[in-house]
Amino acid sequence: MAKHNKKRNVGLLHEQLVRYASEKLVDGERGFAELAIEVLQEHFTDGSELKKEFRLFNALVHTSVEDNAIARQIIKESREACKNHDFNQLRSEKSQLIKDINHKLDPDNFYNKKISKYRVFATVQALLNEWRGSRRLGPEEVVQYEKVLEEWLTRKPIEASMDKSSAANPLALKLMIDRFNAKYNTVLSEEQQSLLENCLHDDEEKLGNQLSDIKTRAKLALQRFYDDCDNQILLEKRDILERRIDSLEFDASRRSIVKALTICELVKEMEDEDE
Amino acid sequence: MNSKKLLTEWLAFEYDADLIKESIESNAGKVLMKGVLQKADTLNQNGRIYPEVILEREVRNYQKFIGENRALGELDHPDSSVVELKNASHIIREAYMNDGVCYGTVEILETPSGKILRSLIGSGVTLGISSRGVGSTRRDGDHDVVQDDFQLICWDFVSEPSTPGAFMMAEGKDFDKTSLRRHFNKTDRVDRIVNDILSWENE
Numbered sequence: 001m002a003k004h005n006k007k008r009n010v011g012l013l014h015e016q017l018v019r020y021a022s023e024k025l026v027d028g029e030r031g032f033a034e035l036a037i038e039v040l041q042e043h044f045t046d047g048s049e050l051k052k053e054f055r056l057f058n059a060l061v062h063t064s065v066e067d068n069a070i071a072r073q074i075i076k077e078s079r080e081a082c083k084n085h086d087f088n089q090l091r092s093e094k095s096q097l098i099k100d101i102n103h104k105l106d107p108d109n110f111y112n113k114k115i116s117k118y119r120v121f122a123t124v125q126a127l128l129n130e131w132r133g134s135r136r137l138g139p140e141e142v143v144q145y146e147k148v149l150e151e152w153l154t155r156k157p158i159e160a161s162m163d164k165s166s167a168a169n170p171l172a173l174k175l176m177i178d179r180f181n182a183k184y185n186t187v188l189s190e191e192q193q194s195l196l197e198n199c200l201h202d203d204e205e206k207l208g209n210q211l212s213d214i215k216t217r218a219k220l221a222l223q224r225f226y227d228d229c230d231n232q233i234l235l236e237k238r239d240i241l242e243r244r245i246d247s248l249e250f251d252a253s254r255r256s257i258v259k260a261l262t263i264c265e266l267v268k269e270m271e272d273e274d275e
Numbered sequence: 276m277n278s279k280k281l282l283t284e285w286l287a288f289e290y291d292a293d294l295i296k297e298s299i300e301s302n303a304g305k306v307l308m309k310g311v312l313q314k315a316d317t318l319n320q321n322g323r324i325y326p327e328v329i330l331e332r333e334v335r336n337y338q339k340f341i342g343e344n345r346a347l348g349e350l351d352h353p354d355s356s357v358v359e360l361k362n363a364s365h366i367i368r369e370a371y372m373n374d375g376v377c378y379g380t381v382e383i384l385e386t387p388s389g390k391i392l393r394s395l396i397g398s399g400v401t402l403g404i405s406s407r408g409v410g411s412t413r414r415d416g417d418h419d420v421v422q423d424d425f426q427l428i429c430w431d432f433v434s435e436p437s438t439p440g441a442f443m444m445a446e447g448k449d450f451d452k453t454s455l456r457r458h459f460n461k462t463d464r465v466d467r468i469v470n471d472i473l474s475w476e477n478e
Contacts, residue, residue, distance in 0.1 A: 053358070244472055
């Protein structure tokens with residue numbers, strides 16, 4: 001992996017700021033989220049050296065081409081573009097940004113976020129520094145890093161898939177779940193919300209345990225409800241209902257989840273004392 | 276999520292005056308009438324369709340009201356989800372689905388409203404039977420489809436509307452969980468879910 005100071009990596013700084021703001025918003029800490037956005041807007045302004053470096057960084061991280069010759073040309077152009085950066089000004093702007101992060105935000109929780117493309121981020125930043133003449137890498141290392149970057153630029157694009165939650169952005173998933181729960185929290189019980197959440201996370205073990213729990217709770221609720229029930233129509237259905245719940249075999253299918261949600265609803269109504 | 280609104284429908288209630296006379300004689304003075312209460316998958320006067328699966332489910336859930344002798348209906352629609360006892364004119368004694376049509380047997384009560392209804396029938400007045408329920412609808416082309424959250428409250432006797440949607444003045448009123456609880460008690464709510472669970476056998 002490229003030798004570099006991660007606190008001075010423009011891509012990491014930007015990514016951490018965006019994630020920090022999103023997480024604080026989700027956690028309801030609006031003040032911190034707004035501060036992070038302020039820091040972003042203040043430092044990544046048009047015309048700043050920081051913005052110039054970030055644009056170049058972003059282009060190298062997000063571009064994908066099929067031809068190696070084109071990839072090499074991109075690297076060559078980027079190397080040339082680096083010569084137009086005002087290195088001293090960039091260093092000063094980056095120092096000011098780090099200072100603001102340390103003073104205005106929560107630095108202990110800021111730099112510890114895992115970035116999936118960390119190796120690429122590190123390689124690109126190390127090369128940008130080198131192309132500006134930092135001379136921290138030997139010629140062989142520069143060639144090696146450029147080769148890594150060329151491979152990255154010619155990578156096969158990965159098709160987005162939401163089939164499994166492991167491929168979904170956990171933050172986006174969390175945001176979606178929070179929004180769903182906020183909208184339906186008057187309709188769905190905590191148990192039902194948690195069941196849907198486990199479904200979305202595709203956590204089979206957790207889901208299996210919860211489904212088994214629901215069945216046990218339903219049997220107990222049924223017992224308690226019928227102990228005090230004198231409604232003839234419901235009493236007539238008791239045996240068949242008990243057998244039906246007893247014979248339920250839950251799996252992770254959509255129909256099974258709907259059934260589990262219905263059982264939760266039954267328990268909720270049976271235990272409801274607000275009559 | 277759509278809010279639940281009051282939904283009412285109108286259907287001409289066809290009755291045979293001679294059969295009613297026979298019914299009075301054979302049922303110790305009770306007026307019993309048989310007829311069509313509602314139709315599924317048919318565009319009604321309000322431009323609305325009740326899917327058969329939903330109407331069938333509601334008729335199934337309504338059996339508890341029939342079984343407990345509280346399947347009351349009023350003469351004319353109120354804008355409420357509760358059937359007012361003082362306005363009750365009839366009671367549904369039987370309701371069942373057959374080929375997408377809900378048939379029923381209605382007994383006219385000896386209440387003030389029931390006596391008015393009996394007098395109207397005796398005079399051969401054209402009457403309509405109208406379901407009263409709460410639920411949401413979804414636009415589908417040129418009509419509205421009643422959604423899965425529909426809950427049947429009762430069937431009322433009403434006069435023939437002059438125009439489609441004549442009973443709509445009460446419609447559009449939102450109903451929340453609290454107002455529905457005035458009509459559906461705890462055992463009704465439990466019974467609905469129990470019926471749902473028991474219907475899984477047919478899957």
